[in-house]
Amino acid sequence: MTSTDDASLPPLSARVPLSDLHRPEHPLIAEWRPVTAQDAATVHEVYRAIDTQDHPNYVTTREEVEEELGYSFIDLEKDTLLAITADGRAVAVGIVMEPPRQESLVREFMNGGVHPEFRGRGIGRELLAWQRSRGEQKLAASEKTLPGWLVGYADRRAPDRERLLLAGGFEVARYFHTMERDLREPIPEVVPTMDVRIVPYTTELADEVHTARDDAFRDHWGSQPLSDEQFAGLVSGSFVPELSFVALAGDEVAGVLLTDVNEDDWPGQGYTGAYVSTVAVTRPFRGRRIAPSLLRAVLEACAARGWDKVALDVDAENPTGALGLYTGMGFVSTQAETGLVRAY
Numbered sequence: 001m002t003s004t005d006d007a008s009l010p011p012l013s014a015r016v017p018l019s020d021l022h023r024p025e026h027p028l029i030a031e032w033r034p035v036t037a038q039d040a041a042t043v044h045e046v047y048r049a050i051d052t053q054d055h056p057n058y059v060t061t062r063e064e065v066e067e068e069l070g071y072s073f074i075d076l077e078k079d080t081l082l083a084i085t086a087d088g089r090a091v092a093v094g095i096v097m098e099p100p101r102q103e104s105l106v107r108e109f110m111n112g113g114v115h116p117e118f119r120g121r122g123i124g125r126e127l128l129a130w131q132r133s134r135g136e137q138k139l140a141a142s143e144k145t146l147p148g149w150l151v152g153y154a155d156r157r158a159p160d161r162e163r164l165l166l167a168g169g170f171e172v173a174r175y176f177h178t179m180e181r182d183l184r185e186p187i188p189e190v191v192p193t194m195d196v197r198i199v200p201y202t203t204e205l206a207d208e209v210h211t212a213r214d215d216a217f218r219d220h221w222g223s224q225p226l227s228d229e230q231f232a233g234l235v236s237g238s239f240v241p242e243l244s245f246v247a248l249a250g251d252e253v254a255g256v257l258l259t260d261v262n263e264d265d266w267p268g269q270g271y272t273g274a275y276v277s278t279v280a281v282t283r284p285f286r287g288r289r290i291a292p293s294l295l296r297a298v299l300e301a302c303a304a305r306g307w308d309k310v311a312l313d314v315d316a317e318n319p320t321g322a323l324g325l326y327t328g329m330g331f332v333s334t335q336a337e338t339g340l341v342r343a344y
Contacts, residue, residue, distance in 0.1 A: 030086040047093070094110075107150075149222070296329070
């Protein structure tokens with residue numbers, strides 16, 4: 001995949017005004033300071049409180065927090081912020097993340113939030129104002145002639161988050177569905193329309209799987225290639241190789257399905273099961289019944305373990321018709337999330 005700079009656009013450095021970094025102030029916050037690598041437990045505590053309130057069916061693990069804080073492309077001193085009360089309690093976390101390998105647009109992700117006990121008091125507005133100004137600083141430092149986005153997400157069960165982003169100049173750009181598949185229901189027989197082998201994921205296939213994932217997601221909304229560091233994170237932590245599958249056409253990776261299992265999610269979900277993080281079929285092999293064959297493999301494997309459901313997320317406007325694919329395999333929509341963007 002090559003860069004797609006648009007020569008008709010001035011560089012981001014000429015389009016994004018370079019303003020001073022917002023210095024947040026709030027009477028309940030005694031200190032605003034950067035997150036350090038030693039703050040993983042503190043950040044995790046805030047995240048877990050947010051998760052429990054906003055989306056109890058999926059919770060952030062301590063390992064995921066450590067991974068995020070450890071990314072080489074996050075400057076903890078400049079790209080993170082922790083809000084501390086006078087009694088030393090962390091009540092809000094902000095992270096501005098610009099992943100590497102931005103080839104068709106430059107994205108700055110607004111991650112974090114405010115502990116539910118401290119919402120509705122203006123802390124979130126101060127945090128987002130800092131994030132927005134930091135994101136604009138990073139965009140203004142880019143010489144790429146690409147669109148620039150500040151990106152935030154809001155679970156539909158947390159409408160205050162969406163209202164906060166809208167008030168901060170973000171616009172609704174996309175809707176995403178969480179879909180679940182009851183494993184008590186019969187799993188349809190699916191056979192690819194070409195000679196393809198469905199095999200479990202192995203580390204020996206990692207490079208080819210990474211390449212296939214990036215190629216398959218090239219036409220998905222906002223998607224950019226993953227760095228080696230990001231891909232390593234995708235296949236670590238709660239990732240389960242034996243519940244992840246690869247479609248091989250000869251020696252070529254034609255499709256990929258990657259699965260996570262986080263048993264800490266189960267109480268909030270109300271069921272046992274797995275989460276499919278990635279379903280990808282490369283362009284030459286689309287329309288060959290490869291994706292449903294991969295789904296059948298994971299559904300059968302999870303049913304064999306006696307679990308209740310398999311879940312995944314899908315872009316409601318996915319150009320490959322994924323929503324219809326999942327519906328056809330027995331998945332039903334249960335929750336929704338909004339993607340919001342401030343574009344430059």
